[in-house]
Each structure stands twice: as C-alpha cells, then as structure tokens.
Amino acid sequence: MRKPEIRGRILEYIRRFFDERGYAPTIRDILRGCNISSTSLVQYHLNVLEKENQIRRDPEVFRSIQLVEKDIIEVPLLGTIAAGEPIPVVDSGTWSNRAEETLRLTTDVVGNKGHIYALKVKGTSMLDALINDGDVVIMEVAQTAEDGEMAAVWLKNEQEVTLKKIYREPGRIRLQPANSEMKAIYTGPENIEVQGKVVAVLRRLDQ
Amino acid sequence: MRKPEIRGRILEYIRRFFDERGYAPTIRDILRGCNISSTSLVQYHLNVLEKENQIRRDPEVFRSIQLVEKDIIEVPLLGTIAAGEPIPVVDSGTWSNRAEETLRLTTDVVGNKGHIYALKVKGTSMLDALINDGDVVIMEVAQTAEDGEMAAVWLKNEQEVTLKKIYREPGRIRLQPANSEMKAIYTGPENIEVQGKVVAVLRRLDQ
DNA sequence: TGTTCTATAGAACATTCGTTAAATACCAAC
DNA sequence: GTTGGTATTTAACGAATGTTCTATAGAACA
Structure with missing residues (x-):
C-alpha cells in the first residue's frame, strides 16, 4: 500500500508547532493541524513514527512528543x-x-x-x-x-x-x-x- | 517578608527537567521535585514568576511552562x-x-x-x-x-x-x-x- | 490593635488529553 | 476469490493536569 505522505506532514507540523510555541503538540493539535479525522488515526501514525525512530514519546505524558533530531x-x-x-x-x-x-x-x-x-x-x-x-x-x-x-x-x-x-x-x-x-x-x-x-x-x- | 529562595529552586528545577526530558514539568512535577506541599502553592509561585517575567505559560495548556531566557x-x-x-x-x-x-x-x-x-x-x-x-x-x-x-x-x-x-x-x-x-x-x-x-x-x- | 501583604494548606472541580476497543475500508499478493 | 497487512472511523474511558475556592499563619506597618 502507498506510504502516505501524511506522516511527513505530521513531522513537519510537530517541528513547526514546537518552533512556534516552545512545547510539543497534543494528538488533538495534530488532528486539527493536519486535517486528520480521528485521534486514534493520529495515534496510529505516531506509533509508526516511533517505531521508525523518527519521534520519541513518553507514554501517558501529555505533550511529550519529541523529534529525534539527527546531529x-x-x-x-x-x-x-x-x-x-x-x-x-x-x-x-x-x-x-x-x-x-x-x-x-x-x-x-x-x-x-x-x-x-x-x-x-x-x-x-x-x-x-x-x-x-x-x-x-x-x-x-x-x-x-x-x-x-x-x-x-x-x-x-x-x-x-x-x-x-x-x-x-x-x-x-x-x-x-x-x-x-x-x-x-x-x-x-x-x-x-x-x-x-x-x-x-x-x-x-x-x- | 522574606523572599523565599523557593522560586529560584523552582526555576532551577524547570531548567533541569527540560534539559533532561525535553518537555516542561507539570505543576505536580514541580510539587514533587521541589518538596512543595500543595499544587496551589506551586500555582502561586508560578504566577509570581510569570508576573516577574521569569517564565511564560499558556493558560490551560499542560506542560506549557517556558523559561524566559535572556539572549x-x-x-x-x-x-x-x-x-x-x-x-x-x-x-x-x-x-x-x-x-x-x-x-x-x-x-x-x-x-x-x-x-x-x-x-x-x-x-x-x-x-x-x-x-x-x-x-x-x-x-x-x-x-x-x-x-x-x-x-x-x-x-x-x-x-x-x-x-x-x-x-x-x-x-x-x-x-x-x-x-x-x-x-x-x-x-x-x-x-x-x-x-x-x-x-x-x-x-x-x-x- | 488592626490592616495588609506574602506564603502555605487542603480539597474539589473541570478540562485536557493519552489510550483503547471494535469495526470498516483499501490494496496487494497468493 | 481468500488472506493479510495498512489505513481509517467512531466512540468512550479514565488518568493527567490546570484551575479555583476557602482558610490559616506570619511578618511588616501604621
């Protein structure tokens, strides 16, 4: 199946959000910011991104998404x-x-x-x-x-x-x-x- | 009345927390980290710090505390x-x-x-x-x-x-x-x- | 002495927000 | 077709967390 470009958009959104506000977005922020229709879909993609080592998250901690920045x-x-x-x-x-x-x-x-x-x-x-x-x-x-x-x-x-x-x-x-x-x-x-x-x-x- | 050094400790704690975890502490994190006995006391000090322009916060946003870093x-x-x-x-x-x-x-x-x-x-x-x-x-x-x-x-x-x-x-x-x-x-x-x-x-x- | 300001305490409330479950749709390979 | 993995939808639960209210205590000051 096609690799959706949506995960790229999510990463970009997280980066921008953090740049602008100084803290990470919530799942629902991402939902609105990327025109995604359900929180669980965001969760789904975030889980994939975490498996791909593109982001890190602390479970159950609000606003704990972090981009894994290469040096x-x-x-x-x-x-x-x-x-x-x-x-x-x-x-x-x-x-x-x-x-x-x-x-x-x-x-x-x-x-x-x-x-x-x-x-x-x-x-x-x-x-x-x-x-x-x-x-x-x-x-x-x-x-x-x-x-x-x-x-x-x-x-x-x-x-x-x-x-x-x-x-x-x-x-x-x-x-x-x-x-x-x-x-x-x-x-x-x-x-x-x-x-x-x-x-x-x-x-x-x-x- | 004495200016309690506790607000300095709070600032220091916020700085360390953010360094280590990449996101800001919650009021209850600060409560535990600084041995403060009630959330409203933390609120109280955070409000003072905000008035003093030492930190910035977005109301109702979890983990939105930010240190106002001098350049x-x-x-x-x-x-x-x-x-x-x-x-x-x-x-x-x-x-x-x-x-x-x-x-x-x-x-x-x-x-x-x-x-x-x-x-x-x-x-x-x-x-x-x-x-x-x-x-x-x-x-x-x-x-x-x-x-x-x-x-x-x-x-x-x-x-x-x-x-x-x-x-x-x-x-x-x-x-x-x-x-x-x-x-x-x-x-x-x-x-x-x-x-x-x-x-x-x-x-x-x-x- | 009373007033006022800062500091502290405890409790409860309301919202934010991460998590989960179950079901469906889509596409590819067999 | 069937199977299977990926993508999506809907709904709800419950924990995390900011907020508010009330009460108390000590120090400074008039």
Missing part, C-alpha cells in the same frame, strides 16, 4: 573543485573566513569526521568518479590517504585535480575511478599530492 | 590582562582559535556590542579601577574610545596596560581611575594606545 553539522562551502585547478587550501585562516554558504548536514551524511568542508563541482571532468557538474563534494582535510580511500589527488605533471581511490603498488600508484567500467590510471608516487579525502557527494536534483 | 552570547576567554603586558591582540585569526573557555553571558550583562571577548585579570595592579586579581573583564574590540569611556590603555613609556576612563584635554590626555578617591594621571596623546573598551567586569566570589 547536525554545519559544513562551510569553501569554493569549487574543477579539473584544472587545485582545490582550495584549507588552513585555520580559511576556517575563520565566513564561507559564502553553509550546508547543514547530519552525521548520517558526513559521519563524525574532523575538519569537513564542501566544494561545488565545476565541469564534467569528474564523471569517471560518477560526479557531475553542480554536484557538491564533502571533503575532509587530509594530506594523506589510506589504500582504497577516495581522495582529491593533484597530479603535478598533468596540473589537474582528480577524485580517485588510491592504491599503493610496488613502484607506482594506482588511481581507480569510482566508475568500475573505467580503467585505472597509474602514475609515480612523486607525481601525486593528496589534497583531501572525499567524505560524501551530494547531488540535488530538485529546485 | 545568551558566547564570549571567548582569550587570555589574561596584567599590568606589564599588552592585552592579547584580537584579529580575525584570534577569533578562529578556539578559546580555552567560553563564558555564556546574557545581553543584560554585555549589552549588544559587536566583537566581545573576555580577559582574566592577573595581579592587583588594577585596584584603582576597582578590579581585583581574578576578576574577568569583558572587552570590546576598539582602537579608539570616546571621552569618558573606560578603555584598556597601553602606556608606551611605562610599558604598562591600565584600565581608565579617557578624557581628551588640551595638549594632554587625562586618565581617570574608576575609584574616585584616586587622582587622575596625565600623559601625552602620543603615549597612549587604546587596546579595547571595557564593557563589563565580572567578579565571582562563589565556588
């Missing part, structure tokens, strides 16, 4: 990443600059890493990493990467940045695209410079 | 202030450093100033400003001060920082101690450097 991390959007340019250097000075924009992401998206920042991808040069023009990559500050980790690698000879999985092999480095249909490229250890690790990629199709 | 400003404690040392230079770089400690102050304490930071006073050299060893001064970033404003002034010849009210007089600067029983000192305009304005002084005797 939110503010990630600064520090610039762009494009084939022909190194990615922005991130030091403590850069951090103090107010980023043009901040992404509010949950730990579900970015994990519990240390220094995280975001870059907007310019151009289609990273299609082999399955990353499109306009995507946003979430980076972690790093100068090195473990085998198998996806990193932003600056290729000195080619004067180019690329996103690849890194593998150290005898006498050479294998850079493996995320797209398994594409072939790895090989280069010398002296030709690469890790500029950061890729933590996540965001692609927003809406809006 | 809270996080003030970084950036170091010490002592007679023989300039106070720490505050620039955007300093802001990005995580301060050792942060003071949570209300606008009631620090007003609505711009760049605010805190310094711990070391030594008794500022007794003439009625400031003791261990006090905390709240500073506003500034390179100049208006007549009559209390500022942290670096005296170049004396190699010393002092907290005084500044008055410009013909050909000289008058530095007036906060302690009116002490005499002003005079110096040339070229001898002083304003390092910041004093916004507030905190002295905590407890703990």
